[in-house]
Amino acid sequence: MMRSLYSAISGLGVNQRAMDVLGNNISNVNTIGFKAGRTVFQDMLSQTISGGTSATGSVGSRNPSQIGLGSVLATVTNVFTDGTSKTTDVDTDLSIQGDGFFVLSGQSQNEFLYTRAGDFNFDSTGHLVSSSGFGVQGWMVDPETGELQTDTNTDAIIVGTDYQAVEAKATTKTSVAGILSTDADPxxxxxxxxLHSAEGGASIFSVYSAKGVKMDVAADEPIKIKAHATGLTDMSKIYNDTDVSLGITNSSNNSLLVYINNTAYTFVYGGAGPNGFTTMQGLADALETQLNTVAGAADFDVSVTNGKFTIAKTADAGADVTINSFSGSARLAVAMQNLASTYDDASDTKSSEQLYFEQTIYAGRDFTTLSELAAEIEAAIDGNVLKSDDFTVTFDSATGKFSYANTGDPLDATEPNLTGFTLDKAYSGTSFELNMVTNDPLTVAKGATGSSNTFLRExxxxxxxxxxxxxxxxxxxxxxDSVLQFTGGVGGTxxxxxxxxxxxxxxxxxxxxxxxxxxxxxxxxxxxxxxxxxxxxxxxxxxxxxxxxxxxxxxxxxxxxxxxxxxxxxxxxxxxxxxxxxxxxxxxxxxxxxAATGGVVTTSQTIYDAQGNEHTLKYKFEMVDSMKNTWKLTLETPDTGASVAFNESAGDSVYLHFNNNGSFSYMATEGGTRIPSLTANFNPNNGAGVISDIAVSLGTAALFDGVYLSSGDGGIEKTIQDGYPTGTLEDVMFNSAGEIIGYYSNSEVVKLGQIALATFTNPQGLLKVGDTTFRATTSSGVASVGTPGTGARGDISSGTLENSNVDLSSEFVNMITTQRGFQANSRVITTSDEMLQELLSLKR
Structure with missing residues (x-):
């Protein structure tokens, strides 16, 4: 018999078994948690025809000659690569992201099975079971202590009656975190x-009139000091009543022609002889002399009064005199024209237009203060209107007024009075003018005084x-004897x-x-x-x-x-x-x-008494001193009959101090005693009793983990307290750590238990026992059971299931190669048969 027949027969056998594995893989392509199998072949014992020899001095070594006797199935191994995940939106569907197996209880008490198929659900008794009814293993939280019992052996996951409700818990601690905005207006x-009466040193640009009107004097504004011209006034400094200079000088426009009884007489400014003149009085004397000469008697008196030339016929001893007209210096002639008349009676009197002495000074250049203005006025009038040193101007700081004094001798007829005195601003407004001169114009007789209105300053x-x-x-x-008294309130108190x-x-x-x-x-x-x-x-x-x-x-x-x-x-x-x-x-x-804005931040927090009744705790933060970064915290409650107070301050308020960078610094009483830790008592005034020693956390010194100061928008970002009312279980979910989380009607979220995961030293050594489960063998090693995410164990994903890791494309390729192997082995048998047939035909 040919050895190839037997080799081919073994080849048919192993490829058939390989096809069996492939068929099983493909049949479980949609089985949750299924792990594909893989066949491993090995050759059988080979027949040695000749052994190998070693090399000699002249001949090289020879290799052994062997003929193989076929193949056998070495093993079928499981491929434990992760399958893809699919979303199911069923909270109890779990998949493992990484290594590990869910632990299930077997048929007997100490029998455990392991699976990657996490299609679990809670049965009618609260047990978490697989689709085949095997109980999922893990650890439960002790309902009395709330501690997870991970130091014991795994047990069934049972969310029973002990976990269907949580009893009320009174609040024991609260915390507040947020920004206290420093953007506040006072x-x-x-x-x-x-106003106060001004001093001499006050600026003309900052003072007020007696009526409280800001002085209307502009920088560089011209101000005319005016008064009626007197006999002392030089004719070159004379202005008419429209403030136009007569323009009389030594070099031109200096002659006045007076026609008396149709005869012209010339009077010359600065000229010699009886018809020469310089001052107002000089012109008056020259004209008086000429009139008396024409009359042939001392019938005329020419005087200067209130800025006017006045011609009076005081006697009728001589001939009648007619002043026909005036010419020569044009403006002077016009001003004198009213004197043209026939004087034929002793009572005949005529006066000229008013003539003024004027001098312009400039605000801010010639004077700034009130005392400087007084000096400028005095210098202008002294010697030009009144005799030198007969006029004094002072500013009295005690009264805030200018004082004008004419020290001329009242019995001396040669000393004039000050009349028509005004100060005229160039620009609009009259506050300055009316305040400088109480009677417009002002008259100060010889030996008398006058004053301005009061000047005021801020x-x-x-x-x-x-x-x-x-x-x-x-x-x-x-x-x-006046005493000012005042009362007030701050912050509504x-x-x-x-x-x-x-x-x-x-x-x-x-x-x-x-x-x-x-x-x-x-x-x-x-x-x-x-x-x-x-x-x-x-x-x-x-x-x-x-x-x-x-x-x-x-x-x-x-x-x-x-x-x-x-x-x-x-x-x-x-x-x-x-x-x-x-x-x-x-x-x-x-x-x-x-109006004040900002500086107040309020928030409310619900706390619970021992019976689970809700109460409102209100925090009110108020800025006390923005420069010292001090705020006041007041605890309040709107609950009827309820009250709250701090234990450390014997009241409902404490003071919060912050560092320069806005971080929290420390708490203190109103008296400044520092408070290392803060607690409060809340009396709900009901049968549940006082909620005592509630720890109030506001932050850590030098950190920003509680309340702190900052500009911009502020507000409390987070309030936390640990109390709650009675609640019933509404939902159960799983997190990535495999923890079983209970969600209660009172919004409490409580850990109920923990899913267990097992890993093996050699997972390929696990034995498939159906229902997509495995059993440990001596080959796999003992299961290492622990919590997800620890050691080499993967994480848990809720609402997803792990698909089979069968790769159809690979399976189909393997199927082709297996089919070809089977076909090739069958061809070996038929070929060997033909060879034997040929051998048998040799004897024919």
């Missing part, structure tokens, strides 16, 4: 401008309370007591006025700040809350700490004393207010 109360911190004016220039009316500030305090020595004290606006600022509890130890701290009058244009400006809770609710002023204080009350009766 409350600002701004009162109208207070009040300053150093100003005495007794000398203040409202913004319309009315005196505030405060007297030495009235302050206790009354603040006060006297106007005057008499000194110890009644004979020494310098010993007396007149209190100032600075004293009032400090008193107001102290009453409202604002720090005022330094000017910068004081200005934060009671603004400087110097910096705020004379206004009283009150500013609270930033934020709505620090808003000044009101401030009322009252004056004690004997005066009439209606003006004071009118002034302080209203204010312009900037």
């Amino acid at each position: 409350n600002v109360l701004e009162y109208p401008t207070l 009040a300053k911190d150093s100003d005495a309370l007794i000398n203040l004016f409202t913004s319309n220039g009315t005196s505030m009316g405060l007297t030495q 009235n302050l206790t007591g009354t603040g006060s500030q006297p106007v005057y305090s008499a000194g110890i020595d009644p004979l020494d006025p310098a010993d007396d004290v007149y209190f100032t606006l600075q004293d009032l600022r400090t008193s107001i700040a102290d009453y409202f509890g604002y720090t005022s130890s330094s000017e910068s701290e004081l200005s934060r809350h009671v603004g400087s009058f110097d910096d705020n244009a004379g206004k009283l400006v009150l500013t609270s700490n930033a934020g709505i809770p620090n808003a000044i609710s009101f401030i009322d002023f009252e004056v004690l004393g004997s005066g009439n204080y209606s003006t004071f009350y009118d002034y302080f009766d209203y204010s312009s207010t900037q």
Whole structure:
């Protein structure tokens, strides 16, 4: 017999078995968790024809000659590569992502099976079972302690009656996290401008009139100092009543022709002889001499009064005189034309147009302060209108007025009065002009004085309370016995007591006025700040809350700490004393207010008592001091009859302090005692009792894990508490760690148990026992059971199942190669048969 027949027969056998494996694989292509099988062939014993020899000195080695006797099936191994996952949306469908097997209970008590097919469900008794009814193994949470029993052997997963409800738990701890926004505006109360009489050093550009109108003088604005020309006035400085210079000079336009009785007489400015003149009085004297000469008697008197030349016939001793006309210097001739007339009676009198002395000065160039303006006016009038040193102008800082004094001798007829005195601005507006001259125009007789209206300026911190004016220039009316009192409120709470500030305090020595004290606006600022509890130890701290009058244009400006809770609710002023204080009350009766914004963050949290009743806990964060990063936390409850209080502060409020970078720093009582940890008691006022020692967590020092400060939008981002009411089980799900999670009607999420996974040293050694399960063998080794995600165990995916890992394309290729192997072996048999047939035919 030919050996090839037997070899081919073995080949047919192993390829048939391979086809059997392929058929099984393909039949389970849609079996959940199925692992494909793979056949492994090996050759049979070979017959040795000749053994090999080693090499000699002259002959090389010979290889052995062997003829194989066929093949046998070495083994059928399982391929444990992961199959693809498919989504089922069934929560109890589980697949393993990675290595491991679900552990199932077998038919007997200590029998365990292992599978990758996770098509599980809960039966009527709460057992988690496979589709074949095998119980899924794991560990359950002890319903009494809540601890997972992983230190014991695995047991059936049973979500029974012990897990169908959770009892109520009273809240024991709360935490709050979020941003307290520092973008907050303070409350600002701004009162109208207070005024004070101006000093000589005050600028003309910053003072007010007696009616409280800002002085309308512009930089470089021309201002004319005017007064009626007098006999002392040089004719070259004369202007007509339309403010046009007569233009009389030594070189031109210097002659006045007067026609008297049809005869021309020439009067020359700066000329010699009887008809020469320089001053107003000089021209008057020359004209008087000429008229008396023509009349032939001393019948005429020519004088200068109130800026006019006046011709009066005082006697009728001589001939009648007619002044026909004037010519020559044109503007002077026009101004004198009213004198043209026939003088034939002793009572005949005529006057010329008014003539003025004028000098222009410029604001900001020639003068800036009020005292400099006084000097400019005095220099202009002195020697030009009045005799030198007869006119003095001073600015009295005590009254805020200009004083004009004519020191001329009232008994000296040669010394004139000051008449027609005005100051004319070039640009529009009359506040300056009307304030400089109380009677327009002003007359100051010899030996007399005149004054301007009061000039006012914006009040300053150093100003005495007794000398203040409202913004319309009315005196505030405060007297030495006046005492200012004020009350107020902050954040809706009235302050206790009354603040006060006297106007005057008499000194110890009644004979020494310098010993007396007149209190100032600075004293009032400090008193107001102290009453409202604002720090005022330094000017910068004081200005934060009671603004400087110097910096705020004379206004009283009150500013609270930033934020709505620090808003000044009101401030009322009252004056004690004997005066009439209606003006004071009118002034302080209203204010312009900037409303406070921000600085308050609130949130509410539901907590539970021992019976599971809900209660509302309200957190209210209020900015206290934005500069010191201090906030106040108040716990409140809207529940009727309920109350809440902190254990550490004996009240419902504590103070929170933050670092410069906004991170949390520490808690303290209102008195400044630091609180290392914070707890609160909530009394629901029902049968469930007080919820005691609730731990309140607001963050860690220097970190941003709780409440912290930041600009921009703020708000509480998270509140956490650990209490809950009674709840019933509504749903069960699995996470990637294989934990069984229960979802209850009270929103509690509780771990109920843990799925177990097993791994093997040699998973190919597992024995298939049907129902897509395996049993451990001595070849596979003992199962290593643990939780998913630990060791080499994979993770759990809920709502998915693992498909069979059979690869049809590979199976079909293997099927072709197996078929060809089987065919080839059959051809070996037929060929061997033909060879034997040929051999048998040799004897024929």
